[in-house]
Amino acid sequence: VKLPPLQYVAPRSLAQACDLLAADEDAKVLAGGQSLMPLLAIRLSSPSTLIDLAHVPDLVGVDEAGSYVHIRAMTTHQQVIASPIVREYLPFVAEAGAHIAHAQIRSRGTLGGSIAHGDGAAEWPLTVLTLDAMVEVEGVRGRRTIESDDLFVGPYMTSIAPDEIVTDVWIPKKTEGWSFQEIARRAGDYGLALVGVSTETGPDGTCTSARITVGAAAGTVQRVPAAEDSVVGNVLDERTARRAGETARESLSFISDIHGSNNYRGHLVQTLVTRALIEAGARR
Numbered sequence: 001v002k003l004p005p006l007q008y009v010a011p012r013s014l015a016q017a018c019d020l021l022a023a024d025e026d027a028k029v030l031a032g033g034q035s036l037m038p039l040l041a042i043r044l045s046s047p048s049t050l051i052d053l054a055h056v057p058d059l060v061g062v063d064e065a066g067s068y069v070h071i072r073a074m075t076t077h078q079q080v081i082a083s084p085i086v087r088e089y090l091p092f093v094a095e096a097g098a099h100i101a102h103a104q105i106r107s108r109g110t111l112g113g114s115i116a117h118g119d120g121a122a123e124w125p126l127t128v129l130t131l132d133a134m135v136e137v138e139g140v141r142g143r144r145t146i147e148s149d150d151l152f153v154g155p156y157m158t159s160i161a162p163d164e165i166v167t168d169v170w171i172p173k174k175t176e177g178w179s180f181q182e183i184a185r186r187a188g189d190y191g192l193a194l195v196g197v198s199t200e201t202g203p204d205g206t207c208t209s210a211r212i213t214v215g216a217a218a219g220t221v222q223r224v225p226a227a228e229d230s231v232v233g234n235v236l237d238e239r240t241a242r243r244a245g246e247t248a249r250e251s252l253s254f255i256s257d258i259h260g261s262n263n264y265r266g267h268l269v270q271t272l273v274t275r276a277l278i279e280a281g282a283r284r
């Protein structure tokens, strides 16, 4: 791999990293490098400087924080998936993360990097959106929290400003009423369609709230409000699930490429939404 000419800096504090990023609009943060390095190699990105976060303290780890699981941005995919806290309180995260690429990529790629990259086919953006997580960012202008609904604004586009660094992710604990579904051609490939479901149900089985998300198939990772509306207020049974699957298919526009037509992706989403709601309904 031959990279374009660039500077490399390895700040020892978050404040220093923020200063460096704010001082040069062509600089980019380097996390695991598993998306950025390939982009540099094929010249789709040519930053003046790479600001490596590897030596910035306190950016790795998973903690329990009341009703949330707190994951720091530089925690690798593998560390997230293997965390006993994640396995106990966020089985969705452990299951979704296992679908990310291969062991080598999972051992270097990071949660914060994947969120900042904002790939609509990636597992972490869909996870954050399904589980209604909060993402904390810091820059020279201060620290702020971004709600998941405000985070992903288009393909590879997020509401994180170019001078902000993702530092922390806060995910509400969720052990019931969840499902993650993905269809990929081969294990480790990016999915053709990803679906996430997170539901709350009353004592009689009536669904009181639902988050239904779709990734890969429709470009940006997104919620499907029409499908959510069709579920809330109804008993979460197979009939409700099938109707929501049909609604999801009707309400989205799907992409077509060499891996699958828009019609095929629509079919996958319909099937996965149905399957996910049946599974989430059984997990309560």
Ligand code: FAD
Pocket (backbone or CB within 6 Å): 028, 029, 030, 031, 032, 033, 034, 035, 036, 037, 038, 053, 073, 099, 100, 101, 102, 105, 108, 109, 110, 111, 112, 113, 114, 116, 117, 119, 121, 122, 123, 124, 164, 165, 166, 167, 188, 189, 190, 191
């Ligand atoms: P980097 O590559 O270092 O950075 C990516 C972008 O985010 C850059 O623009 C960088 O400036 C920015 N950035 C990084 N960290 C921060 C931060 N803390 N704050 C602000 N900006 C930041 N991913 C999947 O989800 N599913 C897959 O199936 C999958 N398959 C893959 C297959 C291959 C062959 C490869 C090479 C990658 C694959 N990936 C997949 C991508 C992988 O998961 C990356 O690790 C992830 O997308 C980016 O994380 P990173 O830490 O490597 O970020």
